[in-house]
Amino acid sequence: MNGKHRVGLGALVLVLLMATVAYPVLLYTDNAFVTKWRTLYIETAMSTMSHQWLATAFIPQSIIDEVMKTREETTELQKTAESTWNLGDVTSAIVESEEIEDEEERFYTLFNELDRESFESYLEDHEEVLEKGWDRIAIDKCDEDSDTGIRTKQGDTVLAISAKQGIMIVKVKGETYEGRLAIVKDASRVELKTCEELFDVGQYIKDIAEDNDAILAINASGFVDADGVGNGGTPYGYLKVAGKELQEPYEHGYKIIGFDEDDLMQIGDSNITDDLWDAVEFGPALMVDGESKLKSASSGWGLQPRTAIGQAADKTVLMLVIDGRSTRSAGATVGDCKEVLEEYGAVQACNLDGGSSSVMYYNGREITHPTTAGDNPHGRKLPNAFTVSWKQ
Incomplete structure (x- = not known):
């Protein structure tokens, strides 16, 4: 048997193993990791208009129905x-900030999600940002998609701030x-x-x-x-x-x-x-x-x-x-x-x-x-x- 035939036979054996062992395991295991991604796969396919076959062609209807129960429960x-x-x-963030006279404190009150330490660090390296004052701060790095170093209190990267807007x-x-x-x-x-x-x-x-x-x-x-x-x-x-x-x-x-x-x-x-x-x-x-x-x-x-x-x-x-x-x-x-x-x-x-x-x-x-x-x-x-x- 030459090399090409051995490779072909090996591939066939692998496919058969997947079909007889891995496929049933992926369908019926209660492993948390597999269950999560099986559920997401089914839900994603079934939530489309034209690609539901990606679930229905390979997965028993009983499993699909069980997964989709959560949509029915959410509908209720x-x-x-x-x-x-x-x-x-209900106090507007705009109204609350406008009552503050100090420009800097007004800015931080308005953008209360902003991590102050990270923003002050950014200002140290970008003094030009404050040239027109705190009420005119304008940063827009959305195109660059770079790490500005500015963070929210939630830990996310800030890409743009417009104080005036x-x-x-x-x-x-x-x-x-x-x-x-x-x-x-x-x-x-x-x-x-x-x-x-x-x-x-x-x-x-x-x-x-x-x-x-x-x-x-x-x-x-x-x-x-x-x-x-x-x-x-x-x-x-x-x-x-x-x-x-x-x-x-x-x-x-x-x-x-x-x-x-x-x-x-x-x-x-x-x-x-x-x-x-x-x-x-x-x-x-x-x-x-x-x-x-x-x-x-x-x-x-x-x-x-x-x-x-x-x-x-x-x-x-x-x-x-x-x-x-x-x-x-x-x-x-x-x-x-x-x-x-x-x-x-x-x-x-x-x-x-x-x-x-x-x-x-x-x-x-x-x-x-x-x-x-x-x-x-x-x-x-x-x-x-x-x-x-x-x-x-």
């Missing part, structure tokens, strides 16, 4: 999820993901903006932002996407913009997410729509009034690129975008998103549209990496975006 939790804001006095951009990383968290101090400047030709054809987030004089934007609604080739023009579910209702709720188990005229983020069902100024419909809700609304970390939705929005008790708005479907970042679970937002003080938080729609725009360009079939750096054309207007 969602039914009663409704914000009340019975959390005591009241925005800080943070790099967040987990076991399976990397993304960007935008911390927005002035909730009154958070608005929902739509594409120019709503109900016809969508726009890239970059274009929606620039058309509406926004410094920051993330994707919001899902959209009608027949066969995965939708043009992003028609949002999926409820839509209300600047107090005007543009589309009624679909009420297919999703939640209404929006901001009222007091700049408080509200999560609930169609009964809350009258009180909202801007709103969309999506889900699942991650946190409501400080309590988790997920049954488990992944809750049946697996690893995906994700977008989520939350608000802290001081009205700070938290916008999160996680990259996915790449070697750099596989994606996050909805539980990962909840944990990030909760760590930064969120008391209300909800998942928004994800996948190839997930993108964050800041200061003139995209600062995340959308994953689309054509590898378009702008992502997909979408119906709307949560934006933050430039402060003049």
